[in-house]
Amino acid sequence: MNMLTEAATEKALERKMSEINYKMVGKDVSVYYGDKRALFDVNLGVRNNTVTALIGPSGCGKSTFLRCLNRMNDTIANAKVTGKITLDGQDIHDPDIDVVELRARVGMVFQKPNPFPKSIYENVAYGPRIHGLARGKSDLDQIVESSLQKAGLWAEVKDRLHEAGTGLSGGQQQRLCIARAVAVSPEVILMDEPCSALDPIATAKVEELIHELRTNYSIVIVTHSMQQAARVSQRTAMFHLGHLVEEDDTDKMFTNPNDQRTQDYIMGRFG
Amino acid sequence: MNMLTEAATEKALERKMSEINYKMVGKDVSVYYGDKRALFDVNLGVRNNTVTALIGPSGCGKSTFLRCLNRMNDTIANAKVTGKITLDGQDIHDPDIDVVELRARVGMVFQKPNPFPKSIYENVAYGPRIHGLARGKSDLDQIVESSLQKAGLWAEVKDRLHEAGTGLSGGQQQRLCIARAVAVSPEVILMDEPCSALDPIATAKVEELIHELRTNYSIVIVTHSMQQAARVSQRTAMFHLGHLVEEDDTDKMFTNPNDQRTQDYIMGRFG
Amino acid sequence: GAAAARDQIQIAGSSTVLPYASIVAEAFGENFDHPTPVVESGGSGAGRKKLCEGVGENTIDIANSSSRISQSDIDTCKANGVNEIQEVRIGYDGIVFASDINGPEYKFTPADWHAALASKVVKDGQLVDNPNKNWSDIRSDLPDQPILAFIPGTKHGTREVFDEKVILTGCEENGTMEALKAANNGDEDAAEDACMDLRTDGVSVDIDGDYTETLSRIDANKNGIGVFGLSFYQNNTDKLRVATMGGVEPSVETIASGEYPVSRPLYFYVKNAHLDVIPGLQEYVEFFVSDDMAGPNGPLAAYGLVSDPELAKTQEAVKNRTPMGPLN
Amino acid sequence: MSVGSIVLVVLVLAVVGYVLGRRRALSTSAATGTRLHSLPGYYGQTVALFVAVPALLVLAAWLFAQPILIENRVRGMIPDSVIPEGGARSLVMADVRNIAGGLDAVLRRDALNEDALVNGNLDFSNVRVRLADVGVALGSDVPREVFDAAVTYRQSAKYGSIGMTVVVLAIALALGAWSLMRIKPKLRARNVSENFIQALLIASSTIAILTTVGIIFSLVFETANFFRMYPASEFFFSTVWNPQFRGGSDLGIIPLLWGTLYVSFVALLVAVPIGLMIAIYLADYAGSRLRSFAKPAIEILAGIPTIVYGLFALITVGPFLRDWIAQPMGLGNSSSSVLTAGLVMGVMIIPFVSSLSDDIINAVPQAMRDGSFALGATQSETIKKVILPAALPGIVGAILLAASRAIGETMIVVLGAGAAARLDLNPFEAMTTITVKIVSQLTGDTEFASPETLVAFALGLTLFVFTLALNVLALYIVRKYREQYE
Amino acid sequence: MTDAIAATQGKAALSGDARTRRRHAAERRFRMMGLLAVALGVLALVGLLFSILSSGLSSFRQTYVTMDIYLDPGILDKAGNRNPEDLAKVTTFGYAPLIKNSLAKAMNDKGFNSQLEAGPAAELVSAEAPAILRRYVLNNPDQIGETVEFNLLASGRIDGYYKGRVTMASAELDRNISPEQLQLADELKEAGILTTRFNWDFLTAPDASDTRPEAAGVGVAILGSAYMMLIVLALSLPIGVAASIYLEEFAPQNWFTDLIEVNIANLAAVPSIVFGILGLAAFINFAGLPQSAPIVGGLVLALMTLPTIIIATRAALKAVPPSIRSAALGVGASKMQAIFHHVVPLAMPGILTGTIIGLAQALGETAPLLLIGMVAFVRDYPAAPPEGFFDPASALPVQVYNWTQRGDPAFVERASGAIIVLLVFLLLMNLIAIILRRRFERRW
Numbered sequence A, B: 001m002n003m004l005t006e007a008a009t010e011k012a013l014e015r016k017m018s019e020i021n022y023k024m025v026g027k028d029v030s031v032y033y034g035d036k037r038a039l040f041d042v043n044l045g046v047r048n049n050t051v052t053a054l055i056g057p058s059g060c061g062k063s064t065f066l067r068c069l070n071r072m073n074d075t076i077a078n079a080k081v082t083g084k085i086t087l088d089g090q091d092i093h094d095p096d097i098d099v100v101e102l103r104a105r106v107g108m109v110f111q112k113p114n115p116f117p118k119s120i121y122e123n124v125a126y127g128p129r130i131h132g133l134a135r136g137k138s139d140l141d142q143i144v145e146s147s148l149q150k151a152g153l154w155a156e157v158k159d160r161l162h163e164a165g166t167g168l169s170g171g172q173q174q175r176l177c178i179a180r181a182v183a184v185s186p187e188v189i190l191m192d193e194p195c196s197a198l199d200p201i202a203t204a205k206v207e208e209l210i211h212e213l214r215t216n217y218s219i220v221i222v223t224h225s226m227q228q229a230a231r232v233s234q235r236t237a238m239f240h241l242g243h244l245v246e247e248d249d250t251d252k253m254f255t256n257p258n259d260q261r262t263q264d265y266i267m268g269r270f271g
Numbered sequence C: 001g002a003a004a005a006r007d008q009i010q011i012a013g014s015s016t017v018l019p020y021a022s023i024v025a026e027a028f029g030e031n032f033d034h035p036t037p038v039v040e041s042g043g044s045g046a047g048r049k050k051l052c053e054g055v056g057e058n059t060i061d062i063a064n065s066s067s068r069i070s071q072s073d074i075d076t077c078k079a080n081g082v083n084e085i086q087e088v089r090i091g092y093d094g095i096v097f098a099s100d101i102n103g104p105e106y107k108f109t110p111a112d113w114h115a116a117l118a119s120k121v122v123k124d125g126q127l128v129d130n131p132n133k134n135w136s137d138i139r140s141d142l143p144d145q146p147i148l149a150f151i152p153g154t155k156h157g158t159r160e161v162f163d164e165k166v167i168l169t170g171c172e173e174n175g176t177m178e179a180l181k182a183a184n185n186g187d188e189d190a191a192e193d194a195c196m197d198l199r200t201d202g203v204s205v206d207i208d209g210d211y212t213e214t215l216s217r218i219d220a221n222k223n224g225i226g227v228f229g230l231s232f233y234q235n236n237t238d239k240l241r242v243a244t245m246g247g248v249e250p251s252v253e254t255i256a257s258g259e260y261p262v263s264r265p266l267y268f269y270v271k272n273a274h275l276d277v278i279p280g281l282q283e284y285v286e287f288f289v290s291d292d293m294a295g296p297n298g299p300l301a302a303y304g305l306v307s308d309p310e311l312a313k314t315q316e317a318v319k320n321r322t323p324m325g326p327l328n
Numbered sequence D: 001m002s003v004g005s006i007v008l009v010v011l012v013l014a015v016v017g018y019v020l021g022r023r024r025a026l027s028t029s030a031a032t033g034t035r036l037h038s039l040p041g042y043y044g045q046t047v048a049l050f051v052a053v054p055a056l057l058v059l060a061a062w063l064f065a066q067p068i069l070i071e072n073r074v075r076g077m078i079p080d081s082v083i084p085e086g087g088a089r090s091l092v093m094a095d096v097r098n099i100a101g102g103l104d105a106v107l108r109r110d111a112l113n114e115d116a117l118v119n120g121n122l123d124f125s126n127v128r129v130r131l132a133d134v135g136v137a138l139g140s141d142v143p144r145e146v147f148d149a150a151v152t153y154r155q156s157a158k159y160g161s162i163g164m165t166v167v168v169l170a171i172a173l174a175l176g177a178w179s180l181m182r183i184k185p186k187l188r189a190r191n192v193s194e195n196f197i198q199a200l201l202i203a204s205s206t207i208a209i210l211t212t213v214g215i216i217f218s219l220v221f222e223t224a225n226f227f228r229m230y231p232a233s234e235f236f237f238s239t240v241w242n243p244q245f246r247g248g249s250d251l252g253i254i255p256l257l258w259g260t261l262y263v264s265f266v267a268l269l270v271a272v273p274i275g276l277m278i279a280i281y282l283a284d285y286a287g288s289r290l291r292s293f294a295k296p297a298i299e300i301l302a303g304i305p306t307i308v309y310g311l312f313a314l315i316t317v318g319p320f321l322r323d324w325i326a327q328p329m330g331l332g333n334s335s336s337s338v339l340t341a342g343l344v345m346g347v348m349i350i351p352f353v354s355s356l357s358d359d360i361i362n363a364v365p366q367a368m369r370d371g372s373f374a375l376g377a378t379q380s381e382t383i384k385k386v387i388l389p390a391a392l393p394g395i396v397g398a399i400l401l402a403a404s405r406a407i408g409e410t411m412i413v414v415l416g417a418g419a420a421a422r423l424d425l426n427p428f429e430a431m432t433t434i435t436v437k438i439v440s441q442l443t444g445d446t447e448f449a450s451p452e453t454l455v456a457f458a459l460g461l462t463l464f465v466f467t468l469a470l471n472v473l474a475l476y477i478v479r480k481y482r483e484q485y486e
Numbered sequence E: 001m002t003d004a005i006a007a008t009q010g011k012a013a014l015s016g017d018a019r020t021r022r023r024h025a026a027e028r029r030f031r032m033m034g035l036l037a038v039a040l041g042v043l044a045l046v047g048l049l050f051s052i053l054s055s056g057l058s059s060f061r062q063t064y065v066t067m068d069i070y071l072d073p074g075i076l077d078k079a080g081n082r083n084p085e086d087l088a089k090v091t092t093f094g095y096a097p098l099i100k101n102s103l104a105k106a107m108n109d110k111g112f113n114s115q116l117e118a119g120p121a122a123e124l125v126s127a128e129a130p131a132i133l134r135r136y137v138l139n140n141p142d143q144i145g146e147t148v149e150f151n152l153l154a155s156g157r158i159d160g161y162y163k164g165r166v167t168m169a170s171a172e173l174d175r176n177i178s179p180e181q182l183q184l185a186d187e188l189k190e191a192g193i194l195t196t197r198f199n200w201d202f203l204t205a206p207d208a209s210d211t212r213p214e215a216a217g218v219g220v221a222i223l224g225s226a227y228m229m230l231i232v233l234a235l236s237l238p239i240g241v242a243a244s245i246y247l248e249e250f251a252p253q254n255w256f257t258d259l260i261e262v263n264i265a266n267l268a269a270v271p272s273i274v275f276g277i278l279g280l281a282a283f284i285n286f287a288g289l290p291q292s293a294p295i296v297g298g299l300v301l302a303l304m305t306l307p308t309i310i311i312a313t314r315a316a317l318k319a320v321p322p323s324i325r326s327a328a329l330g331v332g333a334s335k336m337q338a339i340f341h342h343v344v345p346l347a348m349p350g351i352l353t354g355t356i357i358g359l360a361q362a363l364g365e366t367a368p369l370l371l372i373g374m375v376a377f378v379r380d381y382p383a384a385p386p387e388g389f390f391d392p393a394s395a396l397p398v399q400v401y402n403w404t405q406r407g408d409p410a411f412v413e414r415a416s417g418a419i420i421v422l423l424v425f426l427l428l429m430n431l432i433a434i435i436l437r438r439r440f441e442r443r444w
């Protein structure tokens, strides 16, 4: 049955691809960690000005897929990625493509907050600096402030910008990493459970940010909260054991999914 | 107003203390990171066979308080803890007290999963080994299996027990750390957002575990999910900007809190 | 590539000759318009090797040597285009035996040393493994003190002199030679080699370092007797008591006269091809063997070099740049 | 222009190139309204690198080649007749170079111009005296031919250096201009300069390989010579090391190898536990005051000249071990022993273990420690079971470095363990090591082309191969037990 | 039930069971062992420093003879024409009588009761003195015939007398000095002719021959060592760090990089003298660089230091958590930027440690210098760099090595003095690295 569904999904996707405005498309993406296969021929597109939510049980390959999109899997020694992934129609594994540029265009917030052991200011300013986004000190200050504000962290840290980013609370670190990613204004933002350590209000701020960003950018977000997926995303993709179970409009997914597994997962019925 | 409420809370607490069966009691606990004060005279008790939930906006001092309870703040160079904390009536800062013993009895799951760079098996077996809890290899195997099972990870990792714990997905690492903490059977378990990276089903597993553990132990859990707090805890404490706003029966807190701030927070109305 | 022109003399070789060479170099620098020569130490063998590496500015001009150059070195020189070398004998190095100043006095003969250190000695007419533990086991009038000798290691030229002039002579004197010859079916070479075979039970300790090491070892083992150069001993007469050999006390005079038997000539070898190229080289060579320096009243003799009775001949040869003939 | 000023000019050009490149990048991007691919600084960097690196490489090559070429040319000008008997052309060339060097000064002092020299009008008489006047000493008078050769030499060198200046600066300017013209917003300047830098990184890592090749080359020929004179089987399998001054030596490596292993083993036995404990204590127990004092202080141990350790071994430790341990226990009465040298050497290499390990232990993330503490582990359990395994690769590296130092040490062994090659288990006996014998055979009185001296090369090469095998083993062990955090 | 638990466990928390006590005992033992190890290390250092200082500090003081010397034209300028060329013909041997005569005169004038002849009395003055006089006279020919005050070194034995090395008792046995000479020295001291004071010359003077320990200094050696260290630092630090970065961060993992890795570790195990053999073959014989020159020494030592720095740097780079790299790459930094902006600064303590240890080793090394001709008697100062890199020079460890081999016991003190200079040199050199390292140290 799996096979059938997948085949169907694939065909559907191919049909759509000609009509729909895709920012990124993954075709037959598989990932191996050493001998272990973690993703199985995933076909999934990221649309322009759309928030795509990835859902699925823990360990199903959501982060793995996310890392494929900006080639962060390159940095894992024993990881191997096959299949084709395009950004604006261009193969991101093409030798011509500059992986640095790719990552500047496709930003990422990691699942585990990983601030640099530098000051809060430097954490956020680093990206704009290396990309030459600021014309001067005040410009940079401006970017840092607005990024922190977007991530809902400004109020808490504005008096301690020059203290270490590693001395923040878990949730604050998470928002710092969001601010850091937003500061370079990427075209696509990959967020791996960006609100996992956040309280409802902070979560609302981030969701607001996502909403705001969507007008210009594409966003992929991994989340375990069905509510959040329903709130922020327009498209939802469901993963299970390394397979893409289905992908559809969020409304459709949460009301009338095609696949039994999706339904079970959303109803909290398996695992 | 703050002051008044606090004074009231304190008195109430003192009155209760004589009647109620407290496992741990914090009295006037304050924490400073360098010059910065992160906790302000918190008075909070942890009852026997009870799950206490700590809630409050990000950065309000939940983790800080949690770390006070098993003196993990000792390991932060510039952190200073004042006030008195007792475990079974004994001051845990007493020079006579053995911090190692304390931590063996008061286990902790950290906010950021931190598996050891060892195999999954060794991660779980580490605690029982140093405490001499297993009589032999098979005994240890038994402990490892049951701990992983309790954390809902066994099915996913039983075939790869001897692969590195650091090669797990974010949610898997989190459950590994729970299994690791449970394996030494502490009397009090402090859990700092143990389900932040978990899908609903895995979350349910962990909540079940918490429920189970409560029959013998005391549990303190930090969570950002009001639903979770309502589901698992009997008592809830609300923190804000380093202050303990109020602490009460969970039912009461979620239906009829004393403090406006609590109400606002629970309703998702400030931050 | 080529380096800039070199204007100082380069000398390498024996550490035994080094003190004398540096005394001369220092005086040369003070009295001539040339820079002070650079005197390397690295051992006679290494010095001769460097000398024979070829001609040219990045090879040395002079090799100091505490033993005579060998035919194989001369051949190497020839092969590398170093055709003419002058052999200059600068004097003699006395080799003395000395022990801690507070210990007993020793009057040795070469035979005593052979009996003390050889691996096989004659005892009651039989050739046996050396049983002697104390000096008094050898001769009753020697002090009753355990035998412990610090002798130069096999890489030192001094060791050769010690082997030949003390051990071998002693071997002949105390009759072990005869016994060994008989044991080797009359083969003289084999007997000689056997004579010079030393015991390996820790009684004779090879010193690979220098005389200061020997002195320190005597400091650490008050029973020890060490082999020193005369000049070193003369600088440390307050710490060392020198032993007589065959009844003669070592001194510049007794060695010059040949009374004291253990000594060896010291040399340096000059690359003639460099004489007109390296400024000051000829002057240095002449200055070295001048009476002012190497004569019996010069600073070298004062420091312990036994001056060569035939110094005048050497001065003449140096002036004429007479290259050395074939080895005899 | 002198080499120094050429280098200086090139560097100045590079700086100018940087500024121009940066400015041009900014202006073209402003003019065309396209975003720059890279930071403007990278555009400057590409220009600077193109200006400096090739030009300086050409300069280096030129400096290497020019004297060889000129020398070959001038060499030919010297007739055999003026080469003194027993001398060599290369020595005459020394005169040529000297004269050439002195001519400038002569011209300057006599206020002459080049023409006189070139046209052969310069007064040849008394060259030696006149050169001496300007401070250039010649060994003897020189014949006319040599003088002419010197003049030619000087001219060629002069034209050569003019040529060099022109070529180098031309390259710098041309490449600078080219890379400047190339700048447009689309140019991937960061990639260009990063590739440049990566090439430099690769070049740096090949130096280690070149060094190895160099070492093998400088040992292998003499080693071959040695084995031509001395049977290899004797060298590798004989248990007797007994070189003779006159030849007929026994040169078995086994007792030396044994001594090397034994002494190094004792030294590591001292240094590894002490060094590791120091590292652990400083990283995890000590306060920052003690740490900031003790770490550099202990590092001084690595900088004290080994002769001090040697004398300490000879005068203090050796007699102490002999009088208080060896003699009472009947284990011998040698004051130099493996134990003496090992102990003292162990002290010397402590900092290799302690300082490097300390840095590595310090780098293990705090989260690892927290994880262990929270399970009720004591600090020592945490260190032993979590920190050390995580820091293993670095610690093994540190220990290897210490072992390497122990193997390479001479002075302490000579003074502490003696010079006698012996195959013995008793640590209170004198023994010696391969390195000691390499030094002593190489610097001795024996003639060079004898097995007694050449054996030094064979010893060196054997030791090289032997330590290589040990290192392969170490790498294998590290790979097997490595634990990567995160 | 809870009360029961509380009661039993309350007790447990205080004292712990037998197992916990054992664990605590182990903990205490471990901690004590650590402290003991640090104490041992520091103690060894203190012991060694004490022995060095106690035998070497005296070399920074020196006994001088201040006396008027009559520059006798009868000796110095027999022709009487003050022609520099003729004046230069008088060698230092000719100047010795001036000192003898002037000293005899001084003794006479001041009415000393020493019965010493002029010859033995003049032995109180260093053999260096005539050279000083000669240099003075050649520079100031017009002073011939005048009486000039000179500040001359006392001979080594006299100097040793005031430092406690030579005693009346040892002088009895010493053939280089007699008790009478010591008595005369005491009289001269009384008269203010002999003075002992700080000895700058030790730091600035070149080496001297065996007959003049009192004149020997470490000036040339300091320059030589400084030149070499300059070269070592300029080459081995950047090359070592660059190589480590390539191998650790860029190189693909394959047999070839394994080979390089093993190879570098193995280079560290190559005895230093073998590097000397390499230096002789590669730099002197092949590249034609001059003998005894700091450039060659520096190159050889740089090659020798390289493995140390590479091994330390690689270990430090390895220890930086991968999450830092991911974080940087995630915001679009290139690998090069991630490494240079984040990883290298975090690895800095290890890099600096490698540098400190590597330089310490390079600074103290003699064996490789033996083969490239730097273990030598060198009296002329090398010129300023860069030309000076090609001039002959000695080095501090070489000076120590040479002086410990000399016969005159006065050199023992000089050798220890040179070791002190070497250690101070080392400390100064490492100071910046030590301070930097402290600033870069951080936990994460």
Ligand SMILES: Nc1ncnc2c1ncn2[C@@H]1O[C@H](COP(=O)(O)OP(=O)(O)OP(=O)(O)O)[C@@H](O)[C@H]1O
Binding pocket: A166, A167, A168, A169, A170, A171, A172, A197, A199, B033, B036, B038, B057, B058, B059, B060, B061, B062, B063, B064, B065, B076, B111
């Ligand atoms: N190591 C530290 N050094 C300095 N300040 C710190 C440190 N750890 C935490 N803080 C500060 O103390 C305050 C409380 O932090 P804490 O980690 O207890 O928050 P929290 O309630 O756990 O928040 P979250 O829900 O985001 O994890 C925050 O303002 C935080 O920035």
Ligand SMILES: Nc1ncnc2c1ncn2[C@@H]1O[C@H](COP(=O)(O)OP(=O)(O)OP(=O)(O)O)[C@@H](O)[C@H]1O
Binding pocket: A033, A036, A038, A057, A058, A059, A060, A061, A062, A063, A064, A065, A076, A111, B166, B167, B168, B169, B170, B171, B172, B197
């Ligand atoms: N570096 C790695 N080495 C080996 N296996 C890995 C590695 N990273 C992830 N895996 C495995 O690949 C599978 C997918 O992991 P991934 O991190 O993509 O899961 P996830 O969907 O993000 O889960 P979670 O919600 O828990 O973060 C898991 O089984 C995990 O154990």
Ligand SMILES: [Mg+2]
Binding pocket: A062, A063, A064, A111, A192, B169, B170, B171
């Ligand atoms: Mg994940």
Ligand SMILES: [Mg+2]
Binding pocket: A169, A170, A171, B062, B063, B064, B111, B192
């Ligand atoms: Mg927290």
Ligand SMILES: O=P([O-])([O-])[O-]
Binding pocket: C013, C014, C015, C016, C017, C042, C043, C044, C045, C065, C066, C155, C156, C157, C158, D444, D445
């Ligand atoms: O250094 P020597 O050759 O004289 O032993």
